[in-house]
Amino acid sequence: MVSSTIDHMVATVVFLGAILLFIGLFNQTIQTAILYQRHRSLATKCSDLLDNMLLNPCNPLDWGKSNCTPTGFGLQDPEFMQYRLSPFSLMRLLSSSGNRVYYNRTGKWYSNVSWGIGGGYLLLQESECINYSTASKLFRSKRNLRIPTNNQPDFDSEC
Amino acid sequence: MTHITIEYMIMIPILIMQIFLFPLTASWLMNIWVDSRRSLALKEVASHLGSTIQQLYFAMNHETISAGTATYSPGLPPFIENNHYIGNATLRTVLDPALNSSKVLELTLKLARTQITTTTSVILGPNVLWRESTFVSNSTHACVSAEKFPNGTICLYFGG
Numbered sequence: 001m002v003s004s005t006i007d008h009m010v011a012t013v014v015f016l017g018a019i020l021l022f023i024g025l026f027n028q029t030i031q032t033a034i035l036y037q038r039h040r041s042l043a044t045k046c047s048d049l050l051d052n053m054l055l056n057p058c059n060p061l062d063w064g065k066s067n068c069t070p071t072g073f074g075l076q077d078p079e080f081m082q083y084r085l086s087p088f089s090l091m092r093l094l095s096s097s098g099n100r101v102y103y104n105r106t107g108k109w110y111s112n113v114s115w116g117i118g119g120g121y122l123l124l125q126e127s128e129c130i131n132y133s134t135a136s137k138l139f140r141s142k143r144n145l146r147i148p149t150n151n152q153p154d155f156d157s158e159c
Numbered sequence: 160m161t162h163i164t165i166e167y168m169i170m171i172p173i174l175i176m177q178i179f180l181f182p183l184t185a186s187w188l189m190n191i192w193v194d195s196r197r198s199l200a201l202k203e204v205a206s207h208l209g210s211t212i213q214q215l216y217f218a219m220n221h222e223t224i225s226a227g228t229a230t231y232s233p234g235l236p237p238f239i240e241n242n243h244y245i246g247n248a249t250l251r252t253v254l255d256p257a258l259n260s261s262k263v264l265e266l267t268l269k270l271a272r273t274q275i276t277t278t279t280s281v282i283l284g285p286n287v288l289w290r291e292s293t294f295v296s297n298s299t300h301a302c303v304s305a306e307k308f309p310n311g312t313i314c315l316y317f318g319g
Contacts, residue, residue, distance in 0.1 A: 008166060022181070030188050037195045044202050051210050052282045055217070059261045059284050071254055072261025072282055138253060138261070139282070 052139065054083055064088030067128050073138035091122070094129040193240075198275050200239045205268045205279040208233055208246065208294070212264060212303055212315060213281040219305045219313050220284055228306045230318055237297040244270045246294030246317065250287065259285045264315070268294075283315075290316035 056074030063070040064086045077086040091113050098112030101123050110123035130138075211233040219229055237243060246268045254260035262283050269276045294317040295301060302318040 019177075026185065026188065030192060033192055034195055037192075037199050041199055041202055044199070044206050048206050048209065048279055051206075051213065052280070055210075055213060056282050057217075059259075071258050071285070074261075074282065 054085065057086070058089070058138075064090070064092055069134075070130070070138060073130075073135050091124060092128070092130055093135070094126065094131040096132075100126070194273075194275065197240055197242075197270060197273065198277065201244060201268055201270050201275055201277045202279070204235050204239070204244065204296075205246075205266055205277050207235060208268070208303070209264070209266050209279040209281040212248075212266070213283065215303055215305045216283050216287060216313055216315060219307045220286070220311075224307060226307050226309045228304060230302050230304045232302045235296060235301070237301070239270060242271050242273060243295065243297040244268050245296070248289060248317075250283075250289040252285075253282070261285060262287050264289060284313075286312050288312060288314040290314055292317040 053073065053075055055076055056072070057076040057078035058070050058074030059072040060066070060068065060070065061078040065088045075085045075089045077084045077089075095111045095113050098114060101110040101112050102108075103110060103123075109126045111126050111129045112121070112123055114121040114123070211231060215229065215231055218224065246266060248264050248266045250262050250264050252260050252262050262285060264281045264283055264287075265278060266281065267276060267278045294303075300318055304316050304318045306314045306316075308314070
Protein backbone atom coordinates (compact mmCIF):
# COMPACT_ATOMS: atom_id res chain seq x y z
CA MET A 1 0.00 0.00 0.00
CA VAL A 2 2.85 2.36 0.93
CA SER A 3 4.76 1.44 -2.23
CA SER A 4 1.70 2.10 -4.38
CA THR A 5 1.17 5.50 -2.81
CA ILE A 6 4.81 6.48 -3.40
CA ASP A 7 4.46 5.37 -7.03
CA HIS A 8 1.43 7.55 -7.49
CA MET A 9 3.07 10.54 -5.87
CA VAL A 10 6.17 10.26 -8.05
CA ALA A 11 4.09 9.72 -11.19
CA THR A 12 1.86 12.70 -10.44
CA VAL A 13 4.83 14.99 -9.81
CA VAL A 14 6.56 13.84 -13.02
CA PHE A 15 3.34 14.27 -14.95
CA LEU A 16 2.78 17.81 -13.69
CA GLY A 17 6.44 18.64 -14.36
CA ALA A 18 6.12 17.38 -17.93
CA ILE A 19 3.02 19.52 -18.51
CA LEU A 20 4.71 22.66 -17.20
CA LEU A 21 7.85 21.95 -19.21
CA PHE A 22 5.88 21.42 -22.40
CA ILE A 23 3.86 24.61 -21.93
CA GLY A 24 6.96 26.63 -21.09
CA LEU A 25 9.05 25.43 -24.04
CA PHE A 26 6.22 25.73 -26.53
CA ASN A 27 5.25 29.17 -25.30
CA GLN A 28 8.83 30.40 -25.48
CA THR A 29 9.28 29.15 -29.03
CA ILE A 30 6.03 30.70 -30.23
CA GLN A 31 6.73 33.98 -28.47
CA THR A 32 10.11 34.25 -30.18
CA ALA A 33 8.56 33.58 -33.57
CA ILE A 34 5.75 36.09 -33.05
CA LEU A 35 8.18 38.71 -31.81
CA TYR A 36 10.35 38.22 -34.87
CA GLN A 37 7.35 38.64 -37.14
CA ARG A 38 6.27 41.79 -35.34
CA HIS A 39 9.70 43.25 -35.87
CA ARG A 40 9.58 42.33 -39.55
CA SER A 41 6.17 43.95 -39.80
CA LEU A 42 7.47 47.11 -38.18
CA ALA A 43 10.47 47.12 -40.53
CA THR A 44 8.16 46.83 -43.54
CA LYS A 45 6.06 49.72 -42.29
CA CYS A 46 9.14 51.85 -41.70
CA SER A 47 10.34 51.02 -45.20
CA ASP A 48 6.99 52.21 -46.57
CA LEU A 49 7.22 55.45 -44.64
CA LEU A 50 10.77 56.09 -45.77
CA ASP A 51 9.81 55.38 -49.38
CA ASN A 52 7.02 57.91 -49.11
CA MET A 53 9.26 60.52 -47.53
CA LEU A 54 12.43 60.04 -49.54
CA LEU A 55 11.16 59.04 -52.99
CA ASN A 56 8.53 61.74 -53.29
CA PRO A 57 9.42 65.31 -54.26
CA CYS A 58 6.15 66.59 -52.87
CA ASN A 59 3.86 69.25 -54.21
CA PRO A 60 4.74 71.87 -55.41
CA LEU A 61 8.06 70.50 -56.61
CA ASP A 62 10.06 73.56 -55.57
CA TRP A 63 8.54 73.98 -52.11
CA GLY A 64 12.01 73.85 -50.55
CA LYS A 65 13.15 76.90 -52.50
CA SER A 66 10.05 78.97 -51.97
CA ASN A 67 8.12 80.20 -48.97
CA CYS A 68 4.90 78.48 -49.90
CA THR A 69 3.27 75.87 -47.70
CA PRO A 70 3.43 72.51 -49.44
CA THR A 71 0.27 70.52 -50.07
CA GLY A 72 2.04 67.20 -49.67
CA PHE A 73 5.13 65.92 -47.94
CA GLY A 74 8.29 64.62 -49.56
CA LEU A 75 11.99 65.35 -49.46
CA GLN A 76 13.27 64.02 -52.76
CA ASP A 77 15.21 66.39 -54.98
CA PRO A 78 12.85 67.01 -57.93
CA GLU A 79 15.77 67.43 -60.31
CA PHE A 80 17.04 63.93 -59.67
CA MET A 81 15.60 60.46 -59.28
CA GLN A 82 16.22 57.77 -56.67
CA TYR A 83 17.32 58.52 -53.13
CA ARG A 84 18.67 62.02 -53.55
CA LEU A 85 17.24 64.49 -51.11
CA SER A 86 16.64 68.15 -51.71
CA PRO A 87 18.85 70.18 -49.33
CA PHE A 88 16.39 73.06 -49.56
CA SER A 89 13.44 70.92 -48.46
CA LEU A 90 15.48 69.53 -45.57
CA MET A 91 16.37 73.02 -44.40
CA ARG A 92 12.73 73.98 -44.29
CA LEU A 93 12.07 71.32 -41.67
CA LEU A 94 11.96 72.75 -38.17
CA SER A 95 15.15 71.75 -36.40
CA SER A 96 14.60 69.75 -33.22
CA SER A 97 18.28 69.71 -32.22
CA GLY A 98 19.43 73.32 -32.63
CA ASN A 99 18.32 75.89 -30.10
CA ARG A 100 15.72 78.38 -31.27
CA VAL A 101 17.04 81.88 -31.79
CA TYR A 102 15.09 85.03 -31.01
CA TYR A 103 16.03 88.14 -32.98
CA ASN A 104 14.72 91.18 -31.18
CA ARG A 105 14.90 93.49 -34.22
CA THR A 106 12.31 91.49 -36.09
CA GLY A 107 10.64 90.10 -32.97
CA LYS A 108 10.57 86.63 -34.49
CA TRP A 109 11.91 83.19 -33.61
CA TYR A 110 14.30 81.44 -35.95
CA SER A 111 15.06 77.78 -36.47
CA ASN A 112 18.76 77.10 -36.10
CA VAL A 113 20.01 74.72 -38.77
CA SER A 114 23.66 75.77 -38.45
CA TRP A 115 26.36 73.17 -38.73
CA GLY A 116 28.76 75.30 -36.76
CA ILE A 117 31.41 75.14 -39.48
CA GLY A 118 33.63 78.20 -39.67
CA GLY A 119 31.59 80.02 -37.07
CA GLY A 120 28.78 80.73 -39.55
CA TYR A 121 25.10 80.47 -38.74
CA LEU A 122 22.08 79.60 -40.80
CA LEU A 123 18.79 80.69 -39.32
CA LEU A 124 15.38 80.26 -40.88
CA GLN A 125 12.25 81.97 -39.75
CA GLU A 126 10.17 79.49 -37.79
CA SER A 127 6.89 80.57 -39.34
CA GLU A 128 8.25 79.48 -42.72
CA CYS A 129 9.44 76.09 -41.47
CA ILE A 130 7.53 72.84 -41.52
CA ASN A 131 7.05 71.39 -38.06
CA TYR A 132 6.06 67.85 -37.14
CA SER A 133 2.37 68.69 -36.88
CA THR A 134 2.29 70.13 -40.39
CA ALA A 135 4.39 67.28 -41.76
CA SER A 136 2.06 64.74 -40.19
CA LYS A 137 -0.97 66.54 -41.58
CA LEU A 138 0.58 66.61 -45.05
CA PHE A 139 1.86 63.08 -44.73
CA ARG A 140 -1.53 61.94 -43.70
CA SER A 141 -1.61 58.26 -43.35
CA LYS A 142 -3.70 57.88 -40.28
CA ARG A 143 -2.33 54.55 -39.15
CA ASN A 144 1.27 55.13 -40.08
CA LEU A 145 2.64 58.14 -38.32
CA ARG A 146 1.83 59.27 -34.84
CA ILE A 147 3.19 62.55 -33.61
CA PRO A 148 3.91 62.52 -29.89
CA THR A 149 4.20 65.64 -27.78
CA ASN A 150 7.99 65.63 -27.39
CA ASN A 151 8.58 66.46 -31.05
CA GLN A 152 10.08 63.07 -31.82
CA PRO A 153 8.62 60.95 -34.59
CA ASP A 154 7.25 57.65 -33.44
CA PHE A 155 6.21 54.85 -35.71
CA ASP A 156 3.17 52.80 -34.97
CA SER A 157 3.44 49.16 -35.89
CA GLU A 158 -0.29 48.65 -36.25
CA CYS A 159 -1.67 48.69 -39.72
CA MET B 160 -8.73 -1.32 -3.17
CA THR B 161 -11.33 1.46 -3.14
CA HIS B 162 -8.55 4.03 -2.83
CA ILE B 163 -6.81 2.80 -5.98
CA THR B 164 -10.06 2.68 -7.94
CA ILE B 165 -10.82 6.30 -7.07
CA GLU B 166 -7.33 7.32 -8.18
CA TYR B 167 -7.82 5.61 -11.52
CA MET B 168 -11.22 7.26 -11.91
CA ILE B 169 -9.51 10.65 -11.50
CA MET B 170 -6.33 9.97 -13.43
CA ILE B 171 -7.79 8.28 -16.50
CA PRO B 172 -10.15 11.18 -17.45
CA ILE B 173 -7.26 13.60 -16.90
CA LEU B 174 -5.01 11.58 -19.17
CA ILE B 175 -7.70 11.28 -21.83
CA MET B 176 -8.32 15.02 -21.58
CA GLN B 177 -4.62 15.68 -22.11
CA ILE B 178 -4.68 13.61 -25.29
CA PHE B 179 -7.16 16.10 -26.75
CA LEU B 180 -5.88 19.19 -24.98
CA PHE B 181 -2.27 19.04 -26.20
CA PRO B 182 -3.03 18.80 -29.94
CA LEU B 183 -5.76 21.45 -29.65
CA THR B 184 -3.45 23.86 -27.86
CA ALA B 185 -0.63 23.21 -30.30
CA SER B 186 -2.99 23.70 -33.24
CA TRP B 187 -4.35 26.94 -31.79
CA LEU B 188 -0.89 28.38 -31.22
CA MET B 189 0.33 27.28 -34.64
CA ASN B 190 -2.70 28.92 -36.28
CA ILE B 191 -1.75 32.20 -34.64
CA TRP B 192 1.75 31.87 -35.95
CA VAL B 193 0.68 30.87 -39.47
CA ASP B 194 -1.79 33.78 -39.67
CA SER B 195 0.90 36.14 -38.52
CA ARG B 196 3.31 34.77 -41.12
CA ARG B 197 0.76 35.10 -43.93
CA SER B 198 -0.15 38.59 -42.80
CA LEU B 199 3.51 39.57 -42.86
CA ALA B 200 4.01 38.15 -46.35
CA LEU B 201 0.95 40.06 -47.54
CA LYS B 202 2.27 43.27 -46.00
CA GLU B 203 5.55 42.89 -47.81
CA VAL B 204 3.73 42.31 -51.08
CA ALA B 205 1.55 45.38 -50.45
CA SER B 206 4.62 47.44 -49.69
CA HIS B 207 6.31 46.30 -52.89
CA LEU B 208 3.19 46.95 -54.96
CA GLY B 209 2.71 50.40 -53.44
CA SER B 210 6.31 51.30 -54.09
CA THR B 211 5.97 50.08 -57.68
CA ILE B 212 2.90 52.25 -58.25
CA GLN B 213 4.64 55.25 -56.74
CA GLN B 214 7.75 54.84 -58.87
CA LEU B 215 5.68 54.29 -61.99
CA TYR B 216 3.79 57.49 -61.29
CA PHE B 217 6.93 59.55 -60.68
CA ALA B 218 8.63 58.10 -63.75
CA MET B 219 5.63 59.01 -65.90
CA ASN B 220 5.31 62.40 -64.25
CA HIS B 221 8.78 63.45 -65.38
CA GLU B 222 8.69 66.29 -67.88
CA THR B 223 10.73 64.34 -70.42
CA ILE B 224 8.03 61.66 -70.70
CA SER B 225 5.40 62.41 -73.31
CA ALA B 226 1.81 61.18 -73.41
CA GLY B 227 1.39 57.44 -73.63
CA THR B 228 0.84 54.28 -71.63
CA ALA B 229 3.37 52.32 -69.61
CA THR B 230 2.77 48.91 -68.14
CA TYR B 231 4.92 47.28 -65.52
CA SER B 232 4.81 43.78 -64.16
CA PRO B 233 5.83 44.05 -60.51
CA GLY B 234 7.14 40.49 -60.33
CA LEU B 235 5.22 39.62 -57.19
CA PRO B 236 4.68 36.01 -56.14
CA PRO B 237 1.35 34.78 -57.52
CA PHE B 238 0.55 32.87 -54.33
CA ILE B 239 1.17 33.22 -50.63
CA GLU B 240 1.12 29.72 -49.17
CA ASN B 241 -1.12 28.44 -51.97
CA ASN B 242 -3.57 31.33 -51.68
CA HIS B 243 -3.79 34.06 -54.27
CA TYR B 244 -4.51 37.63 -53.22
CA ILE B 245 -6.68 40.41 -54.57
CA GLY B 246 -5.91 44.10 -54.48
CA ASN B 247 -8.07 47.21 -54.67
CA ALA B 248 -7.25 50.86 -54.24
CA THR B 249 -8.93 54.14 -53.49
CA LEU B 250 -7.63 57.63 -54.08
CA ARG B 251 -8.15 60.57 -51.74
CA THR B 252 -6.67 64.01 -51.37
CA VAL B 253 -4.43 64.88 -48.43
CA LEU B 254 -5.92 68.33 -47.94
CA ASP B 255 -8.91 70.13 -49.40
CA PRO B 256 -9.27 69.17 -53.10
CA ALA B 257 -9.59 72.88 -53.90
CA LEU B 258 -5.95 73.38 -52.81
CA ASN B 259 -4.69 71.11 -55.57
CA SER B 260 -2.98 69.02 -52.90
CA SER B 261 -1.15 65.73 -53.17
CA LYS B 262 -3.20 62.56 -53.25
CA VAL B 263 -2.89 59.36 -51.29
CA LEU B 264 -3.58 56.00 -52.86
CA GLU B 265 -4.85 53.56 -50.24
CA LEU B 266 -4.00 50.08 -51.42
CA THR B 267 -5.85 47.15 -49.84
CA LEU B 268 -4.84 43.54 -50.38
CA LYS B 269 -6.87 40.54 -49.28
CA LEU B 270 -5.59 37.00 -49.12
CA ALA B 271 -8.13 34.68 -50.73
CA ARG B 272 -9.82 32.01 -48.57
CA THR B 273 -8.69 33.80 -45.40
CA GLN B 274 -9.71 36.86 -43.46
CA ILE B 275 -6.27 38.43 -43.75
CA THR B 276 -6.20 41.91 -45.23
CA THR B 277 -3.58 44.63 -45.22
CA THR B 278 -3.49 48.26 -46.28
CA THR B 279 -0.69 50.50 -47.39
CA SER B 280 -0.62 54.11 -48.54
CA VAL B 281 1.42 55.86 -51.18
CA ILE B 282 1.67 59.58 -51.73
CA LEU B 283 1.24 60.75 -55.30
CA GLY B 284 0.97 64.14 -56.94
CA PRO B 285 -2.17 66.17 -57.59
CA ASN B 286 -2.37 65.22 -61.27
CA VAL B 287 -3.18 61.57 -60.68
CA LEU B 288 -6.38 59.67 -61.34
CA TRP B 289 -7.28 56.15 -60.33
CA ARG B 290 -9.31 53.90 -62.61
CA GLU B 291 -11.31 51.37 -60.65
CA SER B 292 -9.65 48.01 -61.19
CA THR B 293 -8.63 44.88 -59.32
CA PHE B 294 -5.25 43.25 -58.99
CA VAL B 295 -5.43 39.46 -59.08
CA SER B 296 -2.09 37.95 -58.19
CA ASN B 297 -2.45 34.68 -60.07
CA SER B 298 -3.60 36.31 -63.27
CA THR B 299 -1.15 35.84 -66.12
CA HIS B 300 -1.49 39.54 -66.95
CA ALA B 301 -1.18 40.97 -63.44
CA CYS B 302 0.44 44.36 -63.85
CA VAL B 303 0.27 48.04 -63.04
CA SER B 304 -0.42 50.51 -65.83
CA ALA B 305 -0.11 54.25 -66.09
CA GLU B 306 -1.57 56.33 -68.87
CA LYS B 307 -0.30 59.85 -69.34
CA PHE B 308 -2.57 62.30 -71.11
CA PRO B 309 -1.37 65.32 -73.11
CA ASN B 310 -2.47 67.66 -70.30
CA GLY B 311 -0.11 65.91 -67.88
CA THR B 312 -2.74 63.95 -65.97
CA ILE B 313 -1.72 60.40 -65.16
CA CYS B 314 -4.31 57.67 -64.82
CA LEU B 315 -3.20 54.59 -62.89
CA TYR B 316 -4.88 51.21 -62.90
CA PHE B 317 -4.25 47.52 -62.41
CA GLY B 318 -4.07 45.37 -65.49
CA GLY B 319 -4.84 41.73 -65.91
